[in-house]
Amino acid sequence: MMLFTPGPVAVHPAISKAQEQEMITHRGKQFQALYTPIISDLKTMLNAAEVHILTGSGTLGIEANVQNALPVGGKALVLSNGAFGDKLKEHCALYYETTFVRLNDAQGWNLQRAKPYIDAAAAKHVKLFAMVHHETSPGILNKAGEICRYAKEKGMLTLLDGTSAWPAYSLNHASDSVDFYSWATQKALGCPPGLVVISHSVDAAAAIEKAPVRSNFMNLKTYRKMSLKGETPFTPAISIIYSLHAALELLKKETQPAFIMRYDKMAAHVRARLVKMGFKLVTEPGFESGTVTAFFVQKNKEVNSTLQSKHQVKLGGGHADWAETTLRFCNMGDMDIGKLDKGLNALEHVKKELGV
Numbered sequence: 001m002m003l004f005t006p007g008p009v010a011v012h013p014a015i016s017k018a019q020e021q022e023m024i025t026h027r028g029k030q031f032q033a034l035y036t037p038i039i040s041d042l043k044t045m046l047n048a049a050e051v052h053i054l055t056g057s058g059t060l061g062i063e064a065n066v067q068n069a070l071p072v073g074g075k076a077l078v079l080s081n082g083a084f085g086d087k088l089k090e091h092c093a094l095y096y097e098t099t100f101v102r103l104n105d106a107q108g109w110n111l112q113r114a115k116p117y118i119d120a121a122a123a124k125h126v127k128l129f130a131m132v133h134h135e136t137s138p139g140i141l142n143k144a145g146e147i148c149r150y151a152k153e154k155g156m157l158t159l160l161d162g163t164s165a166w167p168a169y170s171l172n173h174a175s176d177s178v179d180f181y182s183w184a185t186q187k188a189l190g191c192p193p194g195l196v197v198i199s200h201s202v203d204a205a206a207a208i209e210k211a212p213v214r215s216n217f218m219n220l221k222t223y224r225k226m227s228l229k230g231e232t233p234f235t236p237a238i239s240i241i242y243s244l245h246a247a248l249e250l251l252k253k254e255t256q257p258a259f260i261m262r263y264d265k266m267a268a269h270v271r272a273r274l275v276k277m278g279f280k281l282v283t284e285p286g287f288e289s290g291t292v293t294a295f296f297v298q299k300n301k302e303v304n305s306t307l308q309s310k311h312q313v314k315l316g317g318g319h320a321d322w323a324e325t326t327l328r329f330c331n332m333g334d335m336d337i338g339k340l341d342k343g344l345n346a347l348e349h350v351k352k353e354l355g356v
């Protein structure tokens with residue numbers, strides 16, 4: 001089955017193969033020799049003060065960041081424009097008094113739209129600003145850097161859910177004024193699922209030390225302590241760490257700017273062909289995704305199941321507000337224009353066959 005899905009995605013053979021290496025234990029020199037260079041590379045690429053790897057899915061990293069950010073009685077502001085922004089609000093509301101603002105119709109967040117809400121929140125002593133970097137439900141790339149810089153100037157800690165973002169979009173903790181960040185291995189980097197990478201600024205590290213312990217597995221004070229030894233507090237998914245290492249080696253060889261350009265070109269190709277086929281795209285122009293393209297299509301579920309049964313092609317289903325009216329054509333992982341065209345040709349075929 002060819003996967004044009006929002007994650008898990010098709011895994012490059014070299015990344016897949018890396019998982020087969022002989023098992024080691026997570027205590028001692030062999031593990032430290034694997035783990036420490038990965039952390040060091042990620043710190044450089046994200047310009048982060050600290051990086052930790054947690055075993056679990058994207059949600060684990062988001063919740064760990066949220067619950068380690070503020071003391072009891074803290075207040076948060078969450079801006080959303082899709083299902084994952086809505087979920088982020090749910091995570092924040094478990095621990096903090098949370099103000100929530102939602103954009104509809106696949107509109108993107110930029111500073112102009114966010115500023116009045118940040119100003120109002122700052123006046124009410126809100127100390128945590130949170131939003132999604134790349135909203136996966138219809139594929140919206142929010143202008144997170146300009147918004148976080150402003151929220152930080154207003155005295156807030158900033159937290160981004162980057163689960164489906166990095167490394168398809170750059171993130172620089174220092175210049176983007178981002179304190180807490182997280183992304184999952186099964187999406188843009190094209191690894192198997194199983195790990196979430198969280199990264200922090202100096203301010204985030206200080207906040208973690210002040211926050212109360214709200215769970216044991218997500219207690220980031222423990223991760224900070226163990227990272228001094230080059231280890232994780234709990235047994236990590238070592239096989240996926242091998243694949244993460246292989247994926248980062250490929251990324252370093254290609255360089256991240258070239259990786260981003262390659263993804264942008266693929267997404268532009270998908271958009272152009274979908275429009276040529278007569279589909280209407282979902283996302284507001286100016287906020288297009290380099291990885292996930294949602295388009296309106298009648299009989300969306302029938303189209304996707306026909307693609308699977310007749311062409312071994314699987315697209316991302318419609319999600320959230322767009323569940324019944326759209327499909328998502330994604331270009332992450334082991335992908336190139338030739339493979340995209342196979343999927344797009346199949347879609348063109350099914351479109352005619354079903355008359356949609």
Ligand SMILES: Cc1ncc(COP(=O)(O)O)c(C=O)c1O
Nearest residue numbers: 057058059084136161163164184
């Ligand atoms: C932006 C975003 N946040 C959070 C999640 C949840 O990630 P997971 O299913 O890995 O927990 C996803 C999954 O697609 C996502 O795209």
